[in-house]
Amino acid sequence: xxxxxxxxxxxxxxxxxxxxxxxxxxxxxxxxxxxxxxxxxxxxxxxxxxxxxxxxxxxxxxxxxxxxxxxxxxxxxxxxxxxxxxxxxxxxxxxxxxxxxxxxxxxxxxxxxxxxxxxxxxxxxxxxxxxxxxxxxxxxxxxxxxxxxxxxxxxxxxxxxxxxxxxxxxxxx
Amino acid sequence: xxxxxxxxxxxxxxxxxxxxxxxxxxxxxxxxxxxxxxxxxxxxxxxxxxxxxxxxxxxxxxxxxxxxxxxxxxxxxxxxxxxxxxxxxxxxxxxxxxxxxxxxxxxxxxxxxxxxxxxxxxxxxxxxxxxxxxxxxxxxxxxxxxxxxxxxxxxxxxxxxxxxxxxxxxxxxxxxxxxxxxxxxxxxxxxxxxxxxxxxxxxxxxxxxxxxxxxxxxxxxxxxxxxxxxxxxxxxxxxxxxxxxxxxxxxxxxxxxxxxxxxxxxxxxxxxxxxxxxxxxxxxxxxxxxxxxxxxxxxxxxxxxxxxxxxxxxxxxxxxxxxxxxxxxxxxxxxxxxxxxxxxxxxxxxxxxxxxxxxxxxxxxxxxxxxxxxxxxxxxxxxxxxxxxxxxxxxxxxxxxxxxxxxxxxxxxxxxxxxxxxxxxxxxxxx
Numbered sequence: 001x002x003x004x005x006x007x008x009x010x011x012x013x014x015x016x017x018x019x020x021x022x023x024x025x026x027x028x029x030x031x032x033x034x035x036x037x038x039x040x041x042x043x044x045x046x047x048x049x050x051x052x053x054x055x056x057x058x059x060x061x062x063x064x065x066x067x068x069x070x071x072x073x074x075x076x077x078x079x080x081x082x083x084x085x086x087x088x089x090x091x092x093x094x095x096x097x098x099x100x101x102x103x104x105x106x107x108x109x110x111x112x113x114x115x116x117x118x119x120x121x122x123x124x125x126x127x128x129x130x131x132x133x134x135x136x137x138x139x140x141x142x143x144x145x146x147x148x149x150x151x152x153x154x155x156x157x158x159x160x161x162x163x164x165x166x167x168x169x170x171x172x173x
Numbered sequence: 174x175x176x177x178x179x180x181x182x183x184x185x186x187x188x189x190x191x192x193x194x195x196x197x198x199x200x201x202x203x204x205x206x207x208x209x210x211x212x213x214x215x216x217x218x219x220x221x222x223x224x225x226x227x228x229x230x231x232x233x234x235x236x237x238x239x240x241x242x243x244x245x246x247x248x249x250x251x252x253x254x255x256x257x258x259x260x261x262x263x264x265x266x267x268x269x270x271x272x273x274x275x276x277x278x279x280x281x282x283x284x285x286x287x288x289x290x291x292x293x294x295x296x297x298x299x300x301x302x303x304x305x306x307x308x309x310x311x312x313x314x315x316x317x318x319x320x321x322x323x324x325x326x327x328x329x330x331x332x333x334x335x336x337x338x339x340x341x342x343x344x345x346x347x348x349x350x351x352x353x354x355x356x357x358x359x360x361x362x363x364x365x366x367x368x369x370x371x372x373x374x375x376x377x378x379x380x381x382x383x384x385x386x387x388x389x390x391x392x393x394x395x396x397x398x399x400x401x402x403x404x405x406x407x408x409x410x411x412x413x414x415x416x417x418x419x420x421x422x423x424x425x426x427x428x429x430x431x432x433x434x435x436x437x438x439x440x441x442x443x444x445x446x447x448x449x450x451x452x453x454x455x456x457x458x459x460x461x462x463x464x465x466x467x468x469x470x471x472x473x474x475x476x477x478x479x480x481x482x483x484x485x486x487x488x489x490x491x492x493x494x495x496x497x498x499x500x501x502x503x504x505x506x507x508x509x510x511x512x513x514x515x516x517x518x519x520x521x522x523x524x525x526x527x528x529x530x531x532x533x534x535x536x537x538x539x540x541x542x543x544x545x546x547x548x549x550x551x552x553x554x555x556x557x558x559x560x561x562x563x564x565x566x567x568x569x570x571x572x573x574x575x576x577x578x579x580x581x582x583x584x585x586x587x588x589x590x591x592x593x594x595x596x597x598x599x600x601x602x603x604x
Contacts, residue, residue, distance in 0.1 A: 055363070056361065065360050065361040066362065066525055066528060066533065067529050069529065069533070078537065082391060085390035089390070089541045090541050163364075166364065166365050167365065167367065167534065168534060168541075169535040170535070
């Protein structure tokens with residue numbers, strides 16, 4: 001992974017960890033989703049963490065416009081309780097997904113109260129009952145350093161078709 | 174079946190049941206586009222969606238592309254989105270501003286009232302060519318009620334006033350909730366599609382029977398649905414002792430004629446609703462309406478209203494829902510959260526956030542409905558069973574004197590039977 005507009009020496013000096021650690025973290029997050037370990041996925045978020053999938057390109061605020069997802073911890077818990085409910089019809093049978101994360105870049109470094117802004121591309125293939133769908137876009141993680149690891153303070157996924165019509169989307173991207 | 178269209182249509186509807194073919198037969202769908210959507214008053218949009226001169230939105234009435242645009246004289250116009258030259262759609266974006274609309278193909282240009290104002294190389298036009306004959310056509314009839322814009326593709330028929338009838342009170346109820354007495358549909362739209370017939374969504378909006386089952390995954394172990402409104406401690410009691418709760422069953426539904434209907438409000442603990450945001454809203458409303466009227470408005474009378482055939486207004490998580498038939502087995506639904514003009518940003522933000530989890534494509538509620546519609550459409554491929562049952566509560570309805578309409582339990586199917594009565598009225602007559 002590289003840091004936008006920064007040479008490698010500065011980058012190494014600016015970070016207290018190897019840049020690859022962040023890529024590994026993103027892959028770990030994707031794997032938890034693909035393995036439907038939603039509760040473990042939620043635990044990657046800080047207690048004040050937010051998961052946001054806007055409904056229009058360049059959406060500035062989740063508070064004056066609709067979003068596909070805009071979950072704080074309370075909403076995440078309800079969502080995951082529902083995903084675990086035996087009568088969630090839209091997941092009977094469940095979706096199978098595979099994520100592909102690419103082109104991870106650090107947009108800003110350190111000095112932000114131990115937070116790091118990382119952008120990457122994401123593609124998720126979802127298969128359920130004879131129907132395969134493709135979701136793709138840019139994702140932006142604001143990661144908070146915690147001990148030797150990271151937690152997600154804010155995750156935003158800008159889907160390329162965010163303002164199009166969708167069939168039900170039961171699982172997070 | 175078109176050999177004897179009148180008899181054939183009549184045969185599809187019987188007391189308490191309808192033929193599967195009303196959902197599955199492409200010929201029935203084509204007739205619906207002509208006779209229901211080609212004739213009824215249809216919701217087009219809300220005037221708050223096009224606040225400024227030249228603002229437009231594009232949509233469909235039935236399957237026909239139209240433009241709703243604000244002309245420079247401030248009137249709202251609804252024009253057919255079809256170039257009068259060779260037929261291309263003139264406006265291609267969902268929303269925008271276009272005081273002049275130019276067709277991409279040969280550059281014909283129209284004013285926001287539809288008038289043809291520019292024809293490139295017009296020395297090639299025939300001597301008899303008259304621009305006046307080539308304006309973008311307006312819909313034959315257009316009327317507005319409290320900002321809700323309705324159009325009919327038929328030149329004759331009952332007025333919007335007569336069509337809405339008692340349902341005007343439901344629109345009023347919603348408008349009155351806004352401290353400034355105005356609604357705005359300007360906070361975006363949830364768009365979802367399902368592989369099923371449009372009537373499945375129409376029938377569902379007033380269906381209180383399905384909630385404990387279809388939405389079981391939204392109900393916790395105590396039988397309460399997740400909390401929806403800002404300031405509520407918990408959601409509605411849906412299940413009690415493994416059965417539909419008495420609180421849920423107490424609701425009533427009303428058959429308002431022309432296919433319209435509504436269900437009475439969900440029982441929530443209104444007395445316990447409290448938050449700083451909600452209190453500020455109560456204060457703003459009281460200041461505007463006075464204590465007595467504000468108290469009435471704060472106890473909304475309806476959970477959901479259906480203005481047949483293409484729009485519903487929901488009173489709990491407030492929104493306007495537009496149902497767009499695409500094919501016999503494909504439907505798009507557009508959910509517009511309502512912004513109460515004059516309520517605080519926080520109050521309106523809470524409703525936006527609520528709609529994200531109730532009616533976005535990724536929501537907790539609507540995604541299971543879409544799954545139900547999908548499975549109904551699949552199940553109805555079964556040709557050996559002709560009939561779909563809609564008989565619940567038949568013969569038990571009474572007449573509500575105040576509303577002046579037939580009333581039944583909301584968990585019954587009175588309103589669905591009302592929809593098919595209207596459907597048959599539209600369908601049995603040739604256009």
